[in-house]
Amino acid sequence: MNNFMFYSPAKVLFGRGVLSEIGKECRPYGKKALLLYGKESLKTSGLYDQIISRLKKEGIAVVEHQGVQPNPVLPHALEGVEIARRESVDFILAAGGGSVIDEAKGIASGVYAEDDLWDYYSGKKAVEKSLPIIAVQTQPATSSEMNMVGVLTNPDRNEKFGLRSPHNVPKVAFLDPETTFSIPLKYTAYACFDIMSHLLEGYFTTTGSFSPVQDGFVEGLATGVIDSLERVLKNPEDYDARASIMWAGALAWNGLANAGLEGAAIPSHMFEHPLSALYDVAHGAGLAVVMPAWLKYRKMEIAPRIIKFGQKILRMEGLDTSKEEKACDLVIGRFEEFIASIGCPLTLKEAGIVSPDMDELVKQVTTLSKLWGIGGYGDSDIRAVYSLCL
């Protein structure tokens, strides 16, 4: 295990009806909220009315900023910053999926940014202060409700970058599994794939040293996600299975999965972010395409880990491990079967990307690899990984 810092101070309220506490929980953070959300679904689901009436009861005024996109963009966040400043809001209440909570982090930091907000994303500056954030997570996957990371896309520069600051961990996070019953199965599968990718980025590191408890954490949660998804695909209103996925989403990227594997890289995300930035593909779908490709490219370096992944997570009993490369191929093949079985794409074409701009993709991965400190990916490596996605 490498040295690490773990810090996830969000107070999580999890379960049926926890939103009834939202007024009381917001109260310590001030008298005026910026309510940030995405689509009309917050209103049709009844959540909007519930939130507004609970805040009203506590005497908290609400200013709204609607229309956050699935891959949230900088201009919309900047509009939010303007509203938050003009209206002198005390805190941000982000209600929706990871995209909404991610954008809230940009706004929360942006309110105190003197210059260009994007400087925080491109690593030129560090956040020193943010507005408090209260998160209502309705589409679990990113753990944005428990972590310090928020991702935005800058369309002018075609960049999708993350901002990382302890000032941006939400103060309180509400997770009610019943709010996820209505998520279409396709998107539930994308979310589960995203959660698994978060769990697995460190598991396949080429630079860390593994420990039984860290492996157990990843293997336990990943098999839990697979089993829960299987149940939800049969019965979308299976509460315990939905709850299981929601909680795994929170735990998979709040710092626990990579603890001790710091500096381990998140290579699948490095290859996926440019796809969402350029082609607006759903993040989970993009990950399903790049992850097996990346495993194929790296297989001989991480063969023992791929075999362990097959045995412990895909539960391939009796896997013939006598020939390492062949065993890896069997595991990756089984992984692709799993991905197809849950309705995720396996190629760029299946993800709706017909003619990928290879030069631009290479450029962006190169930028990210510098930003995230991930070595070992020259032009030819990057092209090779994407070629395996065709």
Place this chain on the structure above:
Amino acid sequence: MNNFMFYSPAKVLFGRGVLSEIGKECRPYGKKALLLYGKESLKTSGLYDQIISRLKKEGIAVVEHQGVQPNPVLPHALEGVEIARRESVDFILAAGGGSVIDEAKGIASGVYAEDDLWDYYSGKKAVEKSLPIIAVQTQPATSSEMNMVGVLTNPDRNEKFGLRSPHNVPKVAFLDPETTFSIPLKYTAYACFDIMSHLLEGYFTTTGSFSPVQDGFVEGLATGVIDSLERVLKNPEDYDARASIMWAGALAWNGLANAGLEGAAIPSHMFEHPLSALYDVAHGAGLAVVMPAWLKYRKMEIAPRIIKFGQKILRMEGLDTSKEEKACDLVIGRFEEFIASIGCPLTLKEAGIVSPDMDELVKQVTTLSKLWGIGGYGDSDIRAVYSLCL
């Protein structure tokens, strides 16, 4: 999954040499510390000098309170309260095992207690304010470094009670696995058993509903602890295995293992605490005695869970499950073999308790069952469980 609140805001610094940061990390909490520790071993290990010199460099004055016992007692905590008040310390720096950090919580709350500190422990009053605590964990097991719980024994009343308050979560926790290299193997095994008991209390609940991700978390961590202990028993300086145990200790009782199983009871602890209170037995050793006994007593109510425990955690491949009771007996038998193999006691006698005072034990368990809200344990149940420990 039941509803739950998860809140573990401690900033954890984990790894080799993390104590070099202690001065800097203490600085925001004031200019005068109460250094709380147990034995001379803090000095002989060199940790004492390291801490003192790092604090000095930051201009932080240190007042000391030494001599915390393995099962920490109220009178020693009250002495600490007196020193902390008299010296007007700004924060408490607790360096040692769970007992030291537990006692620090009593002192931290006691400084602001107007009346009897024990009122907080017996549930008569709730903590409203505490001094900040910085924790240096050197004997992992209790997760006291990441949670809101602290246990003390009141020798005048022969009671061992816990205090639970969000005000008592340490601000910063330092965990350096190398500080655990010198823990004798017997005590390492006790610690691992304690960690496993924390993981398993919720796993065997008779009132909760289980979910795949929660089960995966417990099974992954418990197998990780078993595998790590096996490595440490062969090589006490196996860093990754020691680190693995240390991190499992932090995660097993910081709220994650029981999340969604709230109200699930901690029956093994309910039966163990009176043993440590009356006979000063090591907590992990006491748990090793009561846990199989409790499983035997409850086996027909939780048979499917015992079988799952055997299959997933004890990894009994090919367990014959055609007859439920017999399968449970096989699993509990295998569990006892495991306990003996790591050097833990299996009976009260092996734990050094030759003539247990059954009436007093029954009285104490009855008190704890009320305090902790654990139903279903009348006099005859309690006697039956302890009889299985003979």
